[in-house]
Amino acid sequence: MKLAFVSDFHLGFNEDALEQARAGLRKAREVADAIICPGDLFDTRVPKQEVLHDSIKLFSEFQGCNAVKVSLIGSDGTTPTFNAPLAIYGNHDRRAKGLSNPLHLLDSAQLALNFHTKKILLEKDGERVVIQGLGGLPDSMAKEALKLVDFKPEKNAFNVFVFHQSVYEVAPVDETFLSINDLPAGFDLYVDGHIHWPNQVNQGGKMLLLPGSTVVTQLKEKESEGKGFYLYDTLAKTFEFIKIKTRPFYFKQLQFTNASISQVEEQVRKEVGHFASISAKPPLIKLKLRGTLSNGLPASSVDLSGVEREFADKAVLSIDKEFDGASDLKEKIEFLRKLQSEKKSVRELGAEILRQKMSSTNSMIKGREEQFFELLAEAKIDEALKEL
Numbered sequence: 001m002k003l004a005f006v007s008d009f010h011l012g013f014n015e016d017a018l019e020q021a022r023a024g025l026r027k028a029r030e031v032a033d034a035i036i037c038p039g040d041l042f043d044t045r046v047p048k049q050e051v052l053h054d055s056i057k058l059f060s061e062f063q064g065c066n067a068v069k070v071s072l073i074g075s076d077g078t079t080p081t082f083n084a085p086l087a088i089y090g091n092h093d094r095r096a097k098g099l100s101n102p103l104h105l106l107d108s109a110q111l112a113l114n115f116h117t118k119k120i121l122l123e124k125d126g127e128r129v130v131i132q133g134l135g136g137l138p139d140s141m142a143k144e145a146l147k148l149v150d151f152k153p154e155k156n157a158f159n160v161f162v163f164h165q166s167v168y169e170v171a172p173v174d175e176t177f178l179s180i181n182d183l184p185a186g187f188d189l190y191v192d193g194h195i196h197w198p199n200q201v202n203q204g205g206k207m208l209l210l211p212g213s214t215v216v217t218q219l220k221e222k223e224s225e226g227k228g229f230y231l232y233d234t235l236a237k238t239f240e241f242i243k244i245k246t247r248p249f250y251f252k253q254l255q256f257t258n259a260s261i262s263q264v265e266e267q268v269r270k271e272v273g274h275f276a277s278i279s280a281k282p283p284l285i286k287l288k289l290r291g292t293l294s295n296g297l298p299a300s301s302v303d304l305s306g307v308e309r310e311f312a313d314k315a316v317l318s319i320d321k322e323f324d325g326a327s328d329l330k331e332k333i334e335f336l337r338k339l340q341s342e343k344k345s346v347r348e349l350g351a352e353i354l355r356q357k358m359s360s361t362n363s364m365i366k367g368r369e370e371q372f373f374e375l376l377a378e379a380k381i382d383e384a385l386k387e388l
């Protein structure tokens with residue numbers, strides 16, 4: 001069976017998100033027997049009506065997209081279910097327990113099959129593939145959740161485990177992140193969303209694929225290497241990364257030594273002009289300016305608004321100036337920008353802080369901090385008080 005893993009559409013992020021999600025899903029339907037989406041279908045947990053409307057139109061196009069028999073493995077054998085892209089939610093489109101997230105809406109409309117903590121059986125020509133998954137959670141809770149749910153592979157089937165978390169081996173940022181060793185044992189393939197560029201890790205007998213996102217959201221260098229999805233062949237046990245057509249994204253670092261302001265401006269104009277000229281569609285361009293300016297001029301003396309105006313219709317520019325001798329203020333701005341690019345929402349940070357503070361107390365809402373926080377965030381004060 002050929003499985004396509006297409007992830008992190010981030011519908012609602014910008015105009016590219018919808019178009020590139022469609023490109024990914026169309027190509028996947030063309031080449032795969034089944035389509036699986038490992039989270040962050042939406043950029044926000046409560047998308048605008050327009051985004052929901054677009055998503056309904058998008059997923060309507062992929063009803064019946066799986067060229068296999070789809071059923072749900074329950075306590076009493078299997079029961080038929082509907083045929084649509086299989087999906088879990090991610091950290092962006094997840095809401096606390098008891099609240100409806102946008103994937104719940106698509107599932108109820110039978111436009112996407114939410115398989116969070118479910119077992120989906122796919123059958124074709126006598127071959128059985130079982131897909132199981134866990135929706136995105138705050139990274140600090142992921143290990144505990146995996147222990148609680150205790151996922152187990154099914155017998156006589158090719159088993160796939162799908163999730164949406166930071167993984168330490170891919171992003172060694174925080175030691176509390178899930179490690180490949182924490183993943184449930186015995187599955188033939190593991191697939192993770194969340195990370196926005198393609199990656200593959202084969203460690204301790206576990207094969208992990210990370211398809212990356214279909215849209216550029218963070219303007220990181222790794223995002224400039226192309227977007228697409230993984231196509232996995234369960235019989236041959238081989239896979240390939242299939243690129244999709246996207247808005248071009250160019251990333252380049254420019255190094256200067258004792259440069260004058262006009263030299264910097266000229267070089268930037270030349271680079272932007274080059275990238276704009278080789279793209280059919282206005283490209284995303286990220287330039288990092290580094291090195292030194294003449295006479296110890298500060299970075300703030302480099303004004304590129306003229307270049308930005310000149311290319312307003314021809315490119316989407318992001319220019320990061322960080323010449324040597326940067327002040328404290330610059331570092332603070334960079335830190336805030338980084339936080340923003342990681343897209344930790346105020347709610348996510350708030351819930352995280354509340355959880356941390358409560359973990360050391362004998363609070364009445366212990367274990368339910370997140371629900372409590374969500375209720376407060378939704379201004380459901382009466383219901384929040386009842387939790388106490």
Ligand SMILES: [Mn+2]
Pocket residue numbers: 008040090092194195213
């Ligand atoms: Mn994402």
